[in-house]
Amino acid sequence: MTLALDLGLDLAFGALILATALAAVAGQGLFRAVVFFITYGLLLALVWARLGAYDVALAEGVIGAGLTGVLLLMAQGRLRRADALADPPARGKLAAALAGASVTAALVWAWFTLPLPQRIDLDAPMAASGVENPVTAVLLNFRAWDTLLESIVLLAALVGLWMLARDAEWRAPLGPGFHARAGGVLSVFGRLLPPVGLIYGVWLVWAGADQTGGAFQGGTVLAAVILVAMMAGLARAPRVGAPAWHAALAFGPGVFLLAGIAMIAVGGGFLTLPPEFAKPVTVTIEAALTLSIAVTLALLVVGPPEQQNGGGT
């Protein structure tokens, strides 16, 4: 009985995901596609949770439902103001559909032909990692090199985004210059969410060492806190040259790099954490990375500096 219900639940999740994915790419209208894509991210988070991958569900939820939604909706609004909302010609759609279908076909082929991966025995290395959440151990200890490079890629993405600014607007504050009615719904919400988000984000990082959570998820929640405060007009967006914000951006990758080099001095290798220091070093790197991830993601969504009061927009 329970088995049939379990199957029914999985089938319902699968059907909803498929329907949402199809709705996002089919039909006319960019706004509808954007809303379906946001919904798709939310449903993916549910499905990852159903599969028991709670860390992935958390990442998908905070990125997919939180930040990507804001980014896409604001991009859609900008296209509408620039009168550039027309759907692409049918020929381009056919090519995109063919490319998408062939990727799907390749994935199906891979699913049926590739051998199942051997289950890796993590028990012995986990004991030496100093933490109890295997995802954290893999990200910050066993494969720290990957995570270090990823944190630098985020920084490079932000620099690339800033390069899109026009010369005349370079010294203006970042973003379109958010404002809201004082005492209105948005500015009240901007005071309500940040305290709760701050506690939850910091807790996610701290708890991430031993249970679901981590620097990336916690950093994304904190990025949302910064964003809400800026979008509600309560916090001013910095300029490109603001030294304190530069320091916050470079702090995480910097601490990560220095910790990696320090490990050579104590007898490990570059980024090889000896078991006796593993826990404090991991937590230090996570705390520093969280700050940088939060600021980088928030500034990525805020966008390049734009002239206020007329001009570009």
Place this chain on the structure above:
Amino acid sequence: MTFWLHLIILGLLGSLAGALWRVWVGPAQADRMMAAQLIGTTGIGVLVLLAVLQDWAALTVALALALLAAMAAIGFVKAASSDGAGDPEECAPGPTDARDGQR
């Protein structure tokens, strides 16, 4: 107990499908956005039930969605304002029945 939990989750997923239909039909942008918010709320309900059914770690995910599901609504009001940076409350009150592609 698990029987009823499964049944309630299936019911919630049914209501989620109804909201998906509303996102498809619209017709106003606000209708689609409100339906997306309903999907967020329903999703939190599903996650809380999954926490009872499978593992309490699902509650962490539910909390994250509860905090951040409203972000899309903020993005929506920003995009709907005339300069893309304000909020509709700053303008004079009036009908804001924005259809896709128009105002």
